[in-house]
Amino acid sequence: ADNVDEMPRKKVKLAPPPFVHEHEQVASGPPQVVEFEMTIQEKVWEVDDEGTVTHAMTYDGSVPGPMMVVHEGDYVELTLINPESNELLHNIDFHASTGALGGGALTEVAPGEQCVLRFKATRPGTYVYHCAPGGSMIPWHVVSGMSGTIMILPRDGLKDEKGNPLRYDRVFNIGENDFYIPRDENGEYKTYETVSESFSDQIETMRGLIPTHVVFNGKKGALTGENALKAKVGETVLFVHSQANRDTRPHLIGGHGDYVWEAGSFNNVPDRDLETWFIRGGSAGAALYTFLQPGVYAYVNHNLIEAVELGATAHVLVDGE
Amino acid sequence: ADNVDEMPRKKVKLAPPPFVHEHEQVASGPPQVVEFEMTIQEKVWEVDDEGTVTHAMTYDGSVPGPMMVVHEGDYVELTLINPESNELLHNIDFHASTGALGGGALTEVAPGEQCVLRFKATRPGTYVYHCAPGGSMIPWHVVSGMSGTIMILPRDGLKDEKGNPLRYDRVFNIGENDFYIPRDENGEYKTYETVSESFSDQIETMRGLIPTHVVFNGKKGALTGENALKAKVGETVLFVHSQANRDTRPHLIGGHGDYVWEAGSFNNVPDRDLETWFIRGGSAGAALYTFLQPGVYAYVNHNLIEAVELGATAHVLVDGE
Amino acid sequence: ADNVDEMPRKKVKLAPPPFVHEHEQVASGPPQVVEFEMTIQEKVWEVDDEGTVTHAMTYDGSVPGPMMVVHEGDYVELTLINPESNELLHNIDFHASTGALGGGALTEVAPGEQCVLRFKATRPGTYVYHCAPGGSMIPWHVVSGMSGTIMILPRDGLKDEKGNPLRYDRVFNIGENDFYIPRDENGEYKTYETVSESFSDQIETMRGLIPTHVVFNGKKGALTGENALKAKVGETVLFVHSQANRDTRPHLIGGHGDYVWEAGSFNNVPDRDLETWFIRGGSAGAALYTFLQPGVYAYVNHNLIEAVELGATAHVLVDGE
Ligand SMILES: [Cu+2]
Ligand SMILES: [Cu+2]
Ligand SMILES: [Cu+2]
Ligand SMILES: [Cu+2]
Ligand SMILES: [Cu+2]
Ligand SMILES: [Cu+2]
Ligand code: NA
Ligand code: NA
Ligand code: NA
Ligand code: NA
Numbered sequence: 001a002d003n004v005d006e007m008p009r010k011k012v013k014l015a016p017p018p019f020v021h022e023h024e025q026v027a028s029g030p031p032q033v034v035e036f037e038m039t040i041q042e043k044v045w046e047v048d049d050e051g052t053v054t055h056a057m058t059y060d061g062s063v064p065g066p067m068m069v070v071h072e073g074d075y076v077e078l079t080l081i082n083p084e085s086n087e088l089l090h091n092i093d094f095h096a097s098t099g100a101l102g103g104g105a106l107t108e109v110a111p112g113e114q115c116v117l118r119f120k121a122t123r124p125g126t127y128v129y130h131c132a133p134g135g136s137m138i139p140w141h142v143v144s145g146m147s148g149t150i151m152i153l154p155r156d157g158l159k160d161e162k163g164n165p166l167r168y169d170r171v172f173n174i175g176e177n178d179f180y181i182p183r184d185e186n187g188e189y190k191t192y193e194t195v196s197e198s199f200s201d202q203i204e205t206m207r208g209l210i211p212t213h214v215v216f217n218g219k220k221g222a223l224t225g226e227n228a229l230k231a232k233v234g235e236t237v238l239f240v241h242s243q244a245n246r247d248t249r250p251h252l253i254g255g256h257g258d259y260v261w262e263a264g265s266f267n268n269v270p271d272r273d274l275e276t277w278f279i280r281g282g283s284a285g286a287a288l289y290t291f292l293q294p295g296v297y298a299y300v301n302h303n304l305i306e307a308v309e310l311g312a313t314a315h316v317l318v319d320g321e
Numbered sequence: 322a323d324n325v326d327e328m329p330r331k332k333v334k335l336a337p338p339p340f341v342h343e344h345e346q347v348a349s350g351p352p353q354v355v356e357f358e359m360t361i362q363e364k365v366w367e368v369d370d371e372g373t374v375t376h377a378m379t380y381d382g383s384v385p386g387p388m389m390v391v392h393e394g395d396y397v398e399l400t401l402i403n404p405e406s407n408e409l410l411h412n413i414d415f416h417a418s419t420g421a422l423g424g425g426a427l428t429e430v431a432p433g434e435q436c437v438l439r440f441k442a443t444r445p446g447t448y449v450y451h452c453a454p455g456g457s458m459i460p461w462h463v464v465s466g467m468s469g470t471i472m473i474l475p476r477d478g479l480k481d482e483k484g485n486p487l488r489y490d491r492v493f494n495i496g497e498n499d500f501y502i503p504r505d506e507n508g509e510y511k512t513y514e515t516v517s518e519s520f521s522d523q524i525e526t527m528r529g530l531i532p533t534h535v536v537f538n539g540k541k542g543a544l545t546g547e548n549a550l551k552a553k554v555g556e557t558v559l560f561v562h563s564q565a566n567r568d569t570r571p572h573l574i575g576g577h578g579d580y581v582w583e584a585g586s587f588n589n590v591p592d593r594d595l596e597t598w599f600i601r602g603g604s605a606g607a608a609l610y611t612f613l614q615p616g617v618y619a620y621v622n623h624n625l626i627e628a629v630e631l632g633a634t635a636h637v638l639v640d641g642e
Numbered sequence: 643a644d645n646v647d648e649m650p651r652k653k654v655k656l657a658p659p660p661f662v663h664e665h666e667q668v669a670s671g672p673p674q675v676v677e678f679e680m681t682i683q684e685k686v687w688e689v690d691d692e693g694t695v696t697h698a699m700t701y702d703g704s705v706p707g708p709m710m711v712v713h714e715g716d717y718v719e720l721t722l723i724n725p726e727s728n729e730l731l732h733n734i735d736f737h738a739s740t741g742a743l744g745g746g747a748l749t750e751v752a753p754g755e756q757c758v759l760r761f762k763a764t765r766p767g768t769y770v771y772h773c774a775p776g777g778s779m780i781p782w783h784v785v786s787g788m789s790g791t792i793m794i795l796p797r798d799g800l801k802d803e804k805g806n807p808l809r810y811d812r813v814f815n816i817g818e819n820d821f822y823i824p825r826d827e828n829g830e831y832k833t834y835e836t837v838s839e840s841f842s843d844q845i846e847t848m849r850g851l852i853p854t855h856v857v858f859n860g861k862k863g864a865l866t867g868e869n870a871l872k873a874k875v876g877e878t879v880l881f882v883h884s885q886a887n888r889d890t891r892p893h894l895i896g897g898h899g900d901y902v903w904e905a906g907s908f909n910n911v912p913d914r915d916l917e918t919w920f921i922r923g924g925s926a927g928a929a930l931y932t933f934l935q936p937g938v939y940a941y942v943n944h945n946l947i948e949a950v951e952l953g954a955t956a957h958v959l960v961d962g963e
């Protein structure tokens with residue numbers, strides 16, 4: 001067993017999505033304890049470009065929450081803060097963690113409380129984390145925005161099917177979220193004074209299983225226009241895509257998945273040359289692509305109705321020749 | 322060709338799900354004819370904990386039907402009985418079988434009839450069986466409960482990606498079923514005197530593609546509370562998950578899929594370390610996990626709305642230290 | 643770089659689905675420029691056997707469009723014609739192509755225009771092509787029928803997991819399409835004078851994400867009865883299945899997927915012995931099966947409601963002993 005108290009420690013400042021905090025792809029030292037901190041924020045949230053709002057629940061203020069990156073064998077030590085100003089109890093379940101409901105049983109924090117969760121990163125891959133405070137609160141908190149991804153890299157980095165190293169120049173944290181905004185009898189989206197008031201209507205809408213919005217990074221247009229992703233010709237980009245609740249099928253218009261870990265585990269041989277890949281609801285996968293040509297690329301959920309009508313479209317601007 | 326009349330025979334008594342009849346993981350002898358018997362039961366069936374009922378159609382009285390286990394090279398010999406007391410004609414289509422519509426063309430039995438189907442188990446894996454009596458009867462019988470799994474083990478048992486043996490201490494038969502219970506104008510679930518009376522309303526509800534209930538083993542709560550699955554720390558459990566109609570994405574909260582045959586064929590290398598796996602509608606897959614810690618684990622369809630609101634949640638109680 | 647002007651050229655006449663133009667499985671010569679031509683046809687289209695019509699948009703008059711077959715290293719040179727008699731602007735996005743939105747940015751043709759797109763086939767596999775003229779036009783044109791498949795064979799043909807050659811005797815082009823036909827207040831399907839008139843109602847129906855029809859090759863029954871697929875005992879058939887928008891799960895009742903490239907890339911090891919395979923919305927996959935017994939086989943989307951009630955059923959008549 002590890003003597004965790006003797007291990008080196010590193011404090012990491014998380015970056016807001018679609019960006020990811022600085023990290024080594026190949027670990028230069030021994031396993032360490034990596035310290036993260038996230039503050040839960042409940043807030044009024046616009047989901048589209050037409051003023052439709054909901055009461056979002058967020059890790060650190062963003063949908064998805066920030067991505068954490070560690071190496072296999074490291075310990076994750078997360079401080080989770082639920083400020084007094086929030087209304088609801090929350091927690092965190094890491095799919096990467098083992099036992100205790102993924103940490104959910106150890107991290108329930110009421111408004112005004114905080115807690116520390118520590119677990120060993122034993123399986124390399126991209127894994128979802130999300131809030132799971134029991135019963136109907138689970139799907140409600142998740143579709144209200146409370147999910148994100150941890151990426152656990154092999155200590156010696158990513159590899160192709162022959163064991164040759166794969167490296168990326170950029171990594172993007174893309175979280176897809178399905179919102180279920182209730183409508184009134186005229187078909188207009190309803191608003192609620194408080195998050196608690198929205199509960200019963202939202203649950204009823206959720207039971208129909210058809211979202212009103214399917215968006216990347218919390219909002220239709222969060223990754224287009226001024227907020228488009230950027231890369232350069234010749235660069236290799238890792239697209240990490242999480243969906244904590246509902247299946248999706250990312251596709252890069254004009255590009256491909258050169259190497260795809262569809263279910264996210266880096267212990268599996270990556271698939272080559274995919275046109276479209278499949279992210280199971282409740283998982284995060286990763287796709288590596290080297291841009292060969294300049295221009296605008298669209299990155300979409302290739303249910304094209306969900307992409308265009310419900311919002312699941314991002315753009316990648318690729319500079320160069 | 323095999324001389325089937327000369328082969329050894331074994332009669333197996335099927336076990337009700339989530340349990341599975343006793344069987345060898347590695348075959349100790351030559352191929353044999355394995356005899357099974359199932360009686361079709363149409364019955365009034367409660368699908369949730371609120372008294373909602375439908376007219377279920379079942380193999381041997383359970384949803385899913387009991388799991389059959391044989392080895393590659395064995396012959397399956399099933400006696401299928403449709404008692405006089407039933408209203409409807411039924412049959413059985415084995416995805417593991419070849420030709421004759423998977424056996425469906427050879428097994429149509431009206432109430433009061435029975436038949437015997439024999440086929441050779443040529444492909445190792447977990448395969449769905451289901452009723453398929455033609456036209457609208459096919460989806461109707463399936464979503465009314467008539468499906469199950471046969472597991473065809475390699476004669477020398479399960480293996481990892483290097484050919485090393487994999488063994489399990491327990492195996493669970495988990496069948497996920499989507500029910501489409503019609504509602505009246507007040508949103509209350511309707512009841513029907515006879516199964517035939519429910520047909521046209523059910524088909525209309527089914528055409529909307531949104532189930533009212535998504536449950537494991539026939540009923541919300543069939544695998545929780547007193548009926549929770551049980552295991553011990555250190556034990557390796559094989560979760561076999563079938564869904565005869567609709568896609569699903571099993572996830573073990575607090576655990577993982579150490580080895581996963583997502584599409585069910587044991588002729589493929591298993592995936593490692595999955596957070597969530599994907600069962601295509603009309604298939605059965607298998608996931609192997611060794612429990613490392615005691616406690617309560619939830620096994621869910623990780624569309625969390627389907628898990629919590631529509632019913633697709635099981636619990637695993639793991640004893641030990 | 644290739645000197646394309648010096649390369650040999652071949653003009654191919656496309657075949658209507660489910661058939662595929664004649665082609666070599668193993669390339670007998672060096673890479674060439676393969677010339678194809680397609681004419682876009684907007685036309686009134688019956689989607690079922692009950693007289694339900696929509697304004698379809700088609701490549702070359704069929705849904706799906708015809709399949710193109712080339713070899714890795716070949717150049718595709720497509721002439722795309724939009725006749726004056728059409729109402730709408732169209733284009734073509736090849737998932738197999740790189741940059742320029744898969745060709746979409748280079749191929750916008752108004753009624754009365756035509757264009758030529760040339761790209762190098764660099765990745766072997768089955769890839770979707772579809773119309774993508776921007777915004778809501780994208781999903782609308784796609785669900786109105788504008789998609790198809792290109793198959794890029796390795797120069798030395800298909801191979802199993804050990805590199806041994808795999809050959810087929812027949813190949814079928816199966817395109818699954820989800821239609822969203824608006825209904826009036828009595829639940830009757832609405833009709834529209836022109837394709838443009840149907841736009842806003844169709845988009846509203848599409849936003850609900852539940853199709854009214856899910857069909858193979860454009861119409862319920864397009865591949866049954868007189869139009870059933872045909873094969874012989876002992877023949878190996880390659881089923882190429884595309885769905886440009888919505889996930890599906892093909893299954894061959896009475897048969898199997900002996901070798902399946904689920905996501906379509908021939909650079910991946912095929913899966914063996916699948917009962918049901920999964921085609922991500924926005925992709926084309928391929929399944930190889932050798933028929934062992936004569937009889938009628940049903941090839942379905944194994945969401946059995948979609949297969950039987952919404953139309954996604956084909957038949958394969960297999961002759962022999
Ligand atoms: Cu929360
Ligand atoms: Cu989870
Ligand atoms: Cu039946
Ligand atoms: Cu079936
Ligand atoms: Cu068009
Ligand atoms: Cu596309
Ligand atoms: Na887990
Ligand atoms: Na993952
Ligand atoms: Na089959
Ligand atoms: Na299977």
Ligand code: NA
Binds near residue numbers: 251252253737744
């Ligand atoms: Na692409």
Ligand code: NA
Binds near residue numbers: 769
């Ligand atoms: Na493909």
Ligand SMILES: [Zn+2]
Binds near residue numbers: 032071
């Ligand atoms: Zn590290």
Ligand SMILES: [Zn+2]
Binds near residue numbers: 091133141
């Ligand atoms: Zn929460």
Ligand SMILES: [Zn+2]
Binds near residue numbers: 042043044055
């Ligand atoms: Zn609020």
Ligand SMILES: [Zn+2]
Binds near residue numbers: 348
């Ligand atoms: Zn046996």
Ligand SMILES: [Zn+2]
Binds near residue numbers: 452462
């Ligand atoms: Zn039946």
Ligand SMILES: [Zn+2]
Binds near residue numbers: 363364376515
């Ligand atoms: Zn009854």
Ligand SMILES: [Zn+2]
Binds near residue numbers: 674
């Ligand atoms: Zn060629």
Ligand SMILES: [Zn+2]
Binds near residue numbers: 732788
């Ligand atoms: Zn078009």
Ligand SMILES: [Zn+2]
Binds near residue numbers: 684685697836837
């Ligand atoms: Zn028209």
